[in-house]
Amino acid sequence: MDKTYYNPADLKKFGNISEFEPKLAEKFFDWYGEVFKEGALTPREKSLIALAVAHAEQCPYCIDAYTSSSLEKGATEEQMMEAVHVAAAIKGGAALVHGVQMMNQVKKLSM
Amino acid sequence: MIKSLSARAHELSSTDKQLQVLNGGLFEDGSLPTFEDKVSDLGQYPLKPNAIEIFQVNVGYMCNQVCKHCHVDAGPDRKEIMTRETMQMCLDVIEKTGIHTLDLTGGAPEMNPDFRWFVEGANKRGVKEIIVRSNLTIIRSNPKYYDLPQFFRDNNVRVVSSLPFYNANKTDRQRGDGVFSKSIEALKMLNEVGYGIESSGLILDLVYNPSGAFLPTDQGELERDFKKQLRDNFDIDFNSLFTITNLPISRFLDFLIATENYEEYMEKLVEAFNPAAVQGVMCKNTISIDYLGYMYDCDFNQMLNLRVAPEAGQHISEFDLEKLSQRTIVTSQHCYGCTAGAGSSCQGTVA
Numbered sequence: 001m002d003k004t005y006y007n008p009a010d011l012k013k014f015g016n017i018s019e020f021e022p023k024l025a026e027k028f029f030d031w032y033g034e035v036f037k038e039g040a041l042t043p044r045e046k047s048l049i050a051l052a053v054a055h056a057e058q059c060p061y062c063i064d065a066y067t068s069s070s071l072e073k074g075a076t077e078e079q080m081m082e083a084v085h086v087a088a089a090i091k092g093g094a095a096l097v098h099g100v101q102m103m104n105q106v107k108k109l110s111m
Numbered sequence: 112m113i114k115s116l117s118a119r120a121h122e123l124s125s126t127d128k129q130l131q132v133l134n135g136g137l138f139e140d141g142s143l144p145t146f147e148d149k150v151s152d153l154g155q156y157p158l159k160p161n162a163i164e165i166f167q168v169n170v171g172y173m174c175n176q177v178c179k180h181c182h183v184d185a186g187p188d189r190k191e192i193m194t195r196e197t198m199q200m201c202l203d204v205i206e207k208t209g210i211h212t213l214d215l216t217g218g219a220p221e222m223n224p225d226f227r228w229f230v231e232g233a234n235k236r237g238v239k240e241i242i243v244r245s246n247l248t249i250i251r252s253n254p255k256y257y258d259l260p261q262f263f264r265d266n267n268v269r270v271v272s273s274l275p276f277y278n279a280n281k282t283d284r285q286r287g288d289g290v291f292s293k294s295i296e297a298l299k300m301l302n303e304v305g306y307g308i309e310s311s312g313l314i315l316d317l318v319y320n321p322s323g324a325f326l327p328t329d330q331g332e333l334e335r336d337f338k339k340q341l342r343d344n345f346d347i348d349f350n351s352l353f354t355i356t357n358l359p360i361s362r363f364l365d366f367l368i369a370t371e372n373y374e375e376y377m378e379k380l381v382e383a384f385n386p387a388a389v390q391g392v393m394c395k396n397t398i399s400i401d402y403l404g405y406m407y408d409c410d411f412n413q414m415l416n417l418r419v420a421p422e423a424g425q426h427i428s429e430f431d432l433e434k435l436s437q438r439t440i441v442t443s444q445h446c447y448g449c450t451a452g453a454g455s456s457c458q459g460t461v462a
Contacts, residue, residue: 074328
């Protein structure tokens with residue numbers, strides 16, 4: 001197999017992080033499990049948020065996992081793509097809003 | 112329209128080949144536990160049946176659709192059809208045993224020329240419930256089927272219909288171009304005669320199955336979505352939604368292998384194994400019968416040619432309630448499909 005930084009098979013090994021530090025891993029996975037349970041938000045809404053964040057973070061593991069999860073929670077393809085657009089819009093907006101800082105600096109430096 | 116695996120002489124049209132896949136690979140090299148191992152760990156192997164309540168009769172593999180995931184490998188090119196003589200044997204057993212439900216499936220069961228005779232005969236024999244698993248589009252496929260809704264109503268048949276999603280996109284990709292709009296027309300016709308309408312007493316249930324290599328969602332939540340979407344967009348009502356897991360056999364197995372999803376899907380099913388679902392699997396209260404009269408623990412075993420254990424008598428002509436109730440249920444790795452998550456059966460979730 002080609003050497004790459006990302007190997008799809010590694011996703012299944014996520015739980016193995018407990019091998020080097022079990023206590024913190026246990027706390028993380030408990031918390032993680034609790035976060036995704038039905039609460040004020042439905043599991044489907046949580047999956048769509050996770051899918052959006054996965055794109056913002058550009059985490060290939062998370063994109064695979066939450067594409068699958070969103071489908072299994074009954075999300076439509078339109079909902080999933082809208083979630084990705086929300087992530088992209090915030091990423092784009094976050095870059096653009098710094099244009100104000102650039103403008104401030106231009107104005108400060110310029111006569 | 113694609114052809115059946117059988118008409119294409121595809122290697123997976125051989126049940127031996129399918130079983131070889133299911134028993135080999137990850138299960139052979141020990142990466143995943145076999146279904147037998149998993150159920151043995153619970154102390155519940157071999158699986159034994161409870162009382163037989165449902166007689167699920169497959170009246171033939173002919174169908175007007177060729178759905179991509181079909182576990183029957185049904186289609187217009189399948190000519191296997193149950194004769195009136197075999198139906199007569201089924202009716203005799205129903206009368207003798209008092210089995211309460213006759214569940215008719217196929218193919219499109221309505222395409223069997225003796226379908227109506229069989230339904231009327233079952234009613235005369237006093238069966239308490241008759242279910243027809245209708246693909247909906249058959250009702251709109253030919254004028255000779257246009258009166259099926261009235262026929263169902265007059266014979267007090269409960270209609271259970273596949274509709275994998277509440278939009279055309281996902282439905283048509285799985286079931287064929289134009290299937291969604293024809294299904295909507297058929298659902299309207301069923302509503303018109305009273306099916307799915309509260310207080311009519313005429314039951315219309317829908318069946319959801321995932322349109323790909325993933326597990327079904329929560330049945331209750333999806334039922335709410337389906338009810339809202341079908342009511343708001345098409346003015347359609349129905350009673351319950353059943354979610355069914357795709358089992359890795361026949362055309363769905365072909366899809367899994369061709370798209371390199373097979374291993375991951377099997378891992379998913381095994382990981383989602385739910386001990387609570389084992390008690391509710393449908394083979395515990397169902398006998399499946401094929402077009403020739405042979406008996407199976409379920410319709411999936413029928414498609415894998417895994418007949419009931421020989422000592423129970425394998426043909427309807429040898430039907431013996433006592434022997435069948437003592438039998439050991441035949442299983443393989445596809446059975447993981449019925450025990451994943453909330454479980455899966457022809458009546459939806461089981462746990």
